[in-house]
Structure formats: C-alpha cells, structure tokens
C-alpha cells in the first residue's frame with residue numbers, strides 16, 4: 176500500500192468516524208452524559224422494573240408514577256411540564272421514588288447534572304430572604320432548562336418551605352409554549368412533603384378497620400382529600416398556592432404508612448445489600464424494635480423504614 180493512499184484511507188476512516196460520532200449522538204452519549212439520554216420507552220421499563228424491585232407497600236404510588244412518567248416521556252409534544260407532588264409519612268419512600276425516577280431517566284440519577292435537588296431548610300432557610308430566593312429560583316430553573324429541556328427538579332421538604340416561594344416558578348409550570356425563548360414543557364418537577372400524611376393515615380386506617388385489604392385502596396379514595404388538606408395546611412409550602420389553585424400539579428401521590436411486614440422487607444434488603452446472610456431472627460428483632468401507631472392497634476411504623484438501617488448496625 177502506498178503511503179499516500181494509506182494516508183487517504185486513514186483520513187477517510189477518521190472523517191467517517193467523526194461524522195458517525197456527530198450523526199449518532201447516542202454513540203457520543205455513550206461516553207458522556209447527555210440531556211434526553213434514555214429513550215422514553217426504555218426509561219419507562221427501567222422505572223417499572225426498579226419500583227417493583229425496590230419499593231414496598233406502595234401499590235398506588237407504583238401505578239401512578241409509572242403511568243404518569245412513562246406517558247410523559249413518550250409524549251413528543253407535551254403541553255406542560257410534568258408535576259408530581261409526593262405526600263406521606265416520614266420514611267415511606269418519597270425520596271427513594273424520586274431517586275428511582277431520576278435514575279430511570281439519567282444513569283447518574285441524583286448526581287446527574289440534569290437532576291437538581293433543592294432542600295427547603297438548606298437552600299431557602301430564612302424567611303426574610305424570600306424575595307431573593309424567588310429570583311434565584313427562577314434563574315436556576317430558567318438556566319437549567321435552557322441547557323437541557325429534560326431537566327428534573329426535586330423540591331424536598333415542601334412542608335418547610337416559606338409560603339409563596341414556590342409560586343415564583345408558577346409560569347414555568349403553566350401551559351405556555353415558550354417564555355423568553357425557553358420551553359419548559361419537557362421538564363419534570365417533583366415536590367416532596369409530609370403534609371397530608373395525617374389525612375392519608377386516617378383513610379388507610381378506616382380502610383383497615385373496616386376489614387378491607389390495603390391493596391384495594393384506590394387513588395380516588397385519597398387524591399382529592401390530600402390536595403385539599405395540603406392547600407389548607409399553613410405549613411405545607413403549598414398553602415393557598417396558585418399551583419394548586421390553577422391545577423398545575425398533575426398528580427398528588429399518596430404514600431401509605433408502612434406496616435410491620437414492610438419494615439421487615441426493608442431490613443432484608445439492607446442485609447442483602449451489605450452482603451450479609453438474611454437472618455430472620457435479626458429481621459424480626461429489628462422490626463420489633465421500631466415503634467408503631469395508633470397506640471391500640473400498633474399497625475403503622477412511626478418512622479416508616481427510616482431508622483431501620485442504623486438499628487441494624489447494632490446487630491451486625
């Protein structure tokens with residue numbers, strides 16, 4: 176082979192590799208994280224599979240989250256961003272679910288540069304700075320959605336957010352095609368809060384007392400009462416919020432309080448993930464150590480699965 180033709184052949188190969196790289200963004204995204212990384216159908220399948228495997232005792236959550244997120248990701252032309260509001264008792268899986276949603280869309284999950292996690296007490300602590308927070312929040316959201324339409328925003332501790340602050344992002348959640356040249360329609364907003372937990376527990380407990388199966392509880396039994404109680408709760412972060420008023424929250428997702436058997440499932444998973452043998456005696460001991468309410472029936476774990484892991488340290 177002559178040096179010139181070899182050189183030409185190499186140059187040709189390099190050029191075609193380069194155009195291949197450019198014309199196949201997916202290949203490029205194999206090496207570096209990209210916005211809109213995973214196709215909708217694939218993300219939906221991952222989401223369903225992971226929720227089935229990792230989330231216990233939340234049949235309503237599974238159903239609604241899979242339907243809402245998959246439907247949204249598969250819609251090439253959504254009319255507004257997806258807004259999910261997750262409500263329930265502490266330690267029932269709200270952070271876990273938002274993590275699983277993030278991981279289903281971006282491999283990096285919560286560490287992805289397209290997933291943004293705000294914690295009210297950390298990022299917006301002082302009531303007197305609310306005007307400044309409103310401006311910052313608008314800037315953050317606008318900047319990140321400009322960089323990637325499929326940005327995910329998670330707002331934790333909504334019940335500790337100062338009333339009125341969340342309304343500053345209302346325009347982004349509405350049915351606008353564009354605002355100042357930016358379309359927010361492909362973004363996902365997830366709000367987490369303990370507000371509404373009492374109402375959810377009340378309904379679940381009534382259901383249990385009337386001898387019905389937990390799995391027969393339907394979303395209709397809870398959704399509207401949760402949204403009303405959150406709207407009217409002064410400490411919900413959504414107090415008289417125009418997001419609720421204007422129906423900009425697509426789904427209110429109720430997390431049921433966890434029972435003894437769910438706590439045991441959490442202990443087993445933790446034992447396995449630490450590479451330990453699942454000793455049923457330890458599982459029972461840890462579950463027995465948790466406290467349960469109401470006082471008479473002792474059905475629901477006070478802290479859900481939250482302190483299971485530290486309690487387990489004691490036995491290992």
Ligand SMILES: Nc1ncnc2c1ncn2[C@@H]1O[C@H](COP(=O)(O)OP(=O)(O)OP(=O)(O)O)[C@@H](O)[C@H]1O
Nearest residue numbers: 229230231264265266267268269270271441480481
């Ligand atoms: N329903 C569940 N299924 C499986 N694991 C769970 C469930 N609920 C909680 N856990 C586990 O318990 C721990 C605490 O859960 P998580 O942080 O998701 O609770 P949370 O509802 O967000 O609580 P908080 O309202 O206090 O923030 C996590 O490690 C999580 O994996």
